[in-house]
Amino acid sequence: MSAATETSPADGGLMRVSSDKISRLMDLVGELSLSVSETVQSSDLAGLQLTNFDAAVHRLNMIVREVQDAATELRLVPVDDVFRRLRRMIRELERQTGKQIEMEIEGGDTAIDKLVADRLYDPLLHVVRNSADHGLEGPEERTAAGKPAQGRITLSAAQVGSEVRITVADDGRGLSRDKILKKAREKGFFGMDEEPEPAALWKMIFEPGFSTAETVSNLSGRGVGMDVLNATMQALRGRIGVDSTAGQGTRVALHIPVSLAFLDCIILRLGHQLFAVPIDVISEIAKPRPEERVGISADSGSEMFRLRGTFIPVCRLDDFYDTPMRAAETAPEPVLVVFNTTSGPIAVPVDEILDRQQVVMKPLVGRLAHVRASWGCALLGTGEVALVLDCERLAAGAANGAPQ
Amino acid sequence: MAQDTAEANRSRPDGLPLREADNIDEMYLTFALGSEEYGVNIVGVTEIVGMQRIMSVPDVPNYIKGVINLRGKVIPLMDVRLRFGMPERAYDERTVVIVMDVGEAPIGLIVDGVSEVLEIPPSQVDRHTQFGRAASRPVIAGIGRIGDRVAVLLDTAVLVSESDVSLPAEMAAA
Numbered sequence A: 001m002s003a004a005t006e007t008s009p010a011d012g013g014l015m016r017v018s019s020d021k022i023s024r025l026m027d028l029v030g031e032l033s034l035s036v037s038e039t040v041q042s043s044d045l046a047g048l049q050l051t052n053f054d055a056a057v058h059r060l061n062m063i064v065r066e067v068q069d070a071a072t073e074l075r076l077v078p079v080d081d082v083f084r085r086l087r088r089m090i091r092e093l094e095r096q097t098g099k100q101i102e103m104e105i106e107g108g109d110t111a112i113d114k115l116v117a118d119r120l121y122d123p124l125l126h127v128v129r130n131s132a133d134h135g136l137e138g139p140e141e142r143t144a145a146g147k148p149a150q151g152r153i154t155l156s157a158a159q160v161g162s163e164v165r166i167t168v169a170d171d172g173r174g175l176s177r178d179k180i181l182k183k184a185r186e187k188g189f190f191g192m193d194e195e196p197e198p199a200a201l202w203k204m205i206f207e208p209g210f211s212t213a214e215t216v217s218n219l220s221g222r223g224v225g226m227d228v229l230n231a232t233m234q235a236l237r238g239r240i241g242v243d244s245t246a247g248q249g250t251r252v253a254l255h256i257p258v259s260l261a262f263l264d265c266i267i268l269r270l271g272h273q274l275f276a277v278p279i280d281v282i283s284e285i286a287k288p289r290p291e292e293r294v295g296i297s298a299d300s301g302s303e304m305f306r307l308r309g310t311f312i313p314v315c316r317l318d319d320f321y322d323t324p325m326r327a328a329e330t331a332p333e334p335v336l337v338v339f340n341t342t343s344g345p346i347a348v349p350v351d352e353i354l355d356r357q358q359v360v361m362k363p364l365v366g367r368l369a370h371v372r373a374s375w376g377c378a379l380l381g382t383g384e385v386a387l388v389l390d391c392e393r394l395a396a397g398a399a400n401g402a403p404q
Numbered sequence B: 001m002a003q004d005t006a007e008a009n010r011s012r013p014d015g016l017p018l019r020e021a022d023n024i025d026e027m028y029l030t031f032a033l034g035s036e037e038y039g040v041n042i043v044g045v046t047e048i049v050g051m052q053r054i055m056s057v058p059d060v061p062n063y064i065k066g067v068i069n070l071r072g073k074v075i076p077l078m079d080v081r082l083r084f085g086m087p088e089r090a091y092d093e094r095t096v097v098i099v100m101d102v103g104e105a106p107i108g109l110i111v112d113g114v115s116e117v118l119e120i121p122p123s124q125v126d127r128h129t130q131f132g133r134a135a136s137r138p139v140i141a142g143i144g145r146i147g148d149r150v151a152v153l154l155d156t157a158v159l160v161s162e163s164d165v166s167l168p169a170e171m172a173a174a
Helices: A002-006 A019-040 A051-074 A080-097 A114-135 A139-144 A177-186 A198-206 A224-235 A391-399 B002-014 B156-160
Strands: A076-078 A101-106 A111-113 A151-160 A163-170 A239-245 A249-257 A262-270 A273-278 A282-286 A293-296 A302-307 A310-313 A335-339 A346-350 A352-362 A374-379 A385-389 B027-033 B036-041 B045-050 B064-070 B073-079 B096-102 B105-111 B113-119 B140-146 B149-154
Touching (some): A019 A051, A019 A352, A080 A114, A111 A114, A114 A151, A114 A163, A114 A224, A177 A198, A198 A239, A224 A239, A262 A346, A273 A352, A282 A302, A310 A346, A346 A391, A352 A385, B027 B096, B027 B149, B064 B105, B096 B113, B096 B156
Parallel strands (some): A273 A385, B036 B149
Antiparallel strands (some): A076 A111, A163 A249, A262 A273, A262 A352, A302 A310, A352 A374, A374 A385, B064 B073, B140 B149
């Protein structure tokens, strides 16, 4: 990426390459990395004293990783390409809504996978339209509220770890807690007396078919755009967060992985089942003493992990999936892995931490499409297949008393 | 002539190209489940491989035995015996996996053994509608007659779907 920006002055340092060719290269790099791992982990080598070989393997692995990174960077484009298209839409939105809108862009040089960028426009357009249509007030209402007549929408992007966070913030009227809560209760998301946390309530606006707009305008309010947003975010392994303050505005954040091709994962084993977990989700790996695992019989035998004075709910994968993975009556799993999720931390018991690997992800299709709380399958260097856990959905599902 | 066709049929599972005159829609790959002969249309069949190391996957019905890594492709395996509620049978050297593309998704069918590729023209296929419950599309597309032999032709789209496809009791007993 940095190389591309250095050569960007009009010195002819850029060349056009079809994305098909780059995709082919990425596929080959994926296969190369798998086949290198297969070779160096070959069972034929077991038990041999290979001092020089091990050093060469180390170097080879470093090079493969660099080739992977370089190939991934080939496909990175500045997110500004998408932002600029949205800026052009603002004029159109001003004309259609009769509101004055100023659009501000921050972090446009943040790099993102071209495949992600190509799919971001529609969902972002939807969020921006929502802000323009429902969020921002008309000039009179704004002046009356002591705000500048011109509404402001800020598009910003920043890379945090292996994620790109894109936010759409407006300085409009904010979300109406009463209206959304009423609608959410009607639709049965919350009980009549339940008072959900703001973050949980705001998320409701992204539920399919959930629209509080009394009248369907030309721009938004049909609830269809939200479905597009949800489907795209799911396909991109992204997350949506909403924050809103009455009278001050709404902020929608999309968290998306920088690259879709490789995923930096820790490989975990529970019984005969392998799982891969994106590395930035893991906050801690612990070997608990027996007294640090607290069973709560009153809550149908649920378990808590006591870590430095706080209690973290234990989420058992075999219970979650309702699939036995270990022989019955064996000793408790020796390792607890703590995942950080937006629903709070969860501790997942496993038998073993195997490895850290850049895995190649394969989407779950056909008969595997309904496997819950998973992004896809990861092909490991050993030729084995691990299930990539979506810890957000795992934590949310565990909190809702999964399995269904 | 009859011998001619028989020879051509024998060679097809080995991957020899089909003759141009052959109507691919009328070609079926037949396989054994117990003492019965079943068939699937060869249009969706991509290859036939021996049993591989199966890696289990959670959150799937019991007849999905897990996945295999076939040259970098992750393919879920369906044990067709279990799918039909037939008794489970240990895999042996005759057990094979028929790898298919159904609805753009790969699936491997674990069967007792493959027999041959047969051309069964529609005139030799009895389309029984009484199999399965009337409400759902039946998994049995028809019964093919080849001389004095019989092959139960399966609708692969229904076979790999999630609907319940238990066979009538007298067939499941096989």
